Amino acid sequence: MTGIRTLAIDCGGSGIKGALLDERGELTSARTRVAVEYPMTPQAFLRVLDDIAAESGTFDRATIGMPGMIRHGVVINTPHYITDAGPHTAVNRELAGRWRRFPMQEALVEQWGRPVRVLNDAQVHGAAVITGVGYEVIFTLGTGLGCAIFDEGQVVPKIELSRAPVRKHQIYDTWVGAAARRRIGRAKWERRVLRAIAGLRPMFEWDRLYLGGGEARKITCKLPDDVTRVPNIVGIQGGARIWELSQ
Structure with a gap:
C-alpha cells in the first residue's frame, strides 16, 4: 500500500471501532471493535486505542473521534466515560475529574510517536x-x-448541543438517544427526531443537514428535502479527510 496511511478510530458509548484508511478515506484493513468496559479511565481508554492500533497495522497518522467537547485535542468534557456503569447512569465525580481537560492528543502523540488529531x-x-x-x-x-x-x-468550533435542554427536564442526549428509542418505540422516537430537526432548523439555518450515527439507519420515515441520511461507517472514513480541513 502506498500513500499516507491513517488510523481512524470512532469512539462511542458502547463500542470503540477502528480501521486503516488510504488517502481517499477507503478502508484498507478490517474494522476492529472493542466493547467499552465501565468505568473507563483516560488511561484505560489509551490502552484500548493502543490495542486497536496494534490490531490494525502500520500507520502514518491517526484520527480519533470521541464524544464530548474536545478543544485542540484536549477533553473539556465527555458524557459517557465519566460514569461507573455506562451512558445515562450516575456520574463518578472522581472519574469526571480525571477526564476533565485531559490532553488526549498530546498523550497519543507521545504514545505512538506519530501525528494525531x-x-x-x-x-x-x-x-x-x-x-x-x-x-x-x-x-x-x-x-x-x-x-x-x-x-x-x-x-x-464545537458546540455541545447534546447537553441542551429540550423538554420535560430532558436534554437532547436522553430525548433522542438510543435508550429513548428502545423505551418509547421506533415510531414515537422517529417523531421526536423530526421534531428536533424542525425545532433546530431556525437555530442553524443550514443549507444541508446530514443524519449519521448508528441509530440513523433505524429511521424509516420520510425526511425533509434538506436532510440526508449517511451510513455510520463515515465515522471512520472521515478520519482521512479531516486532515484537509482547518479548524
Missing part, C-alpha cells in the same frame, strides 16, 4: 460527507445526539 466524533463523521459548499450541519444519532458544523468546508 483528536476531535469530536461528529466532526469526523461530517468530514467524510460534506460538499464544502455552504453551511452544512451533521447530527449523529447514537448513544446520544452529536453535532458538528462546517462553513464552506471549514470546521466551525
Whole structure:
C-alpha cells in the first residue's frame, strides 16, 4: 500500500471501532471493535486505542473521534466515560475529574510517536460527507445526539448541543438517544427526531443537514428535502479527510 496511511478510530458509548484508511478515506484493513468496559479511565481508554492500533497495522497518522467537547485535542468534557456503569447512569465525580481537560492528543502523540488529531466524533463523521459548499450541519444519532458544523468546508468550533435542554427536564442526549428509542418505540422516537430537526432548523439555518450515527439507519420515515441520511461507517472514513480541513 502506498500513500499516507491513517488510523481512524470512532469512539462511542458502547463500542470503540477502528480501521486503516488510504488517502481517499477507503478502508484498507478490517474494522476492529472493542466493547467499552465501565468505568473507563483516560488511561484505560489509551490502552484500548493502543490495542486497536496494534490490531490494525502500520500507520502514518491517526484520527480519533470521541464524544464530548474536545478543544485542540484536549477533553473539556465527555458524557459517557465519566460514569461507573455506562451512558445515562450516575456520574463518578472522581472519574469526571480525571477526564476533565485531559490532553488526549498530546498523550497519543507521545504514545505512538506519530501525528494525531483528536476531535469530536461528529466532526469526523461530517468530514467524510460534506460538499464544502455552504453551511452544512451533521447530527449523529447514537448513544446520544452529536453535532458538528462546517462553513464552506471549514470546521466551525464545537458546540455541545447534546447537553441542551429540550423538554420535560430532558436534554437532547436522553430525548433522542438510543435508550429513548428502545423505551418509547421506533415510531414515537422517529417523531421526536423530526421534531428536533424542525425545532433546530431556525437555530442553524443550514443549507444541508446530514443524519449519521448508528441509530440513523433505524429511521424509516420520510425526511425533509434538506436532510440526508449517511451510513455510520463515515465515522471512520472521515478520519482521512479531516486532515484537509482547518479548524
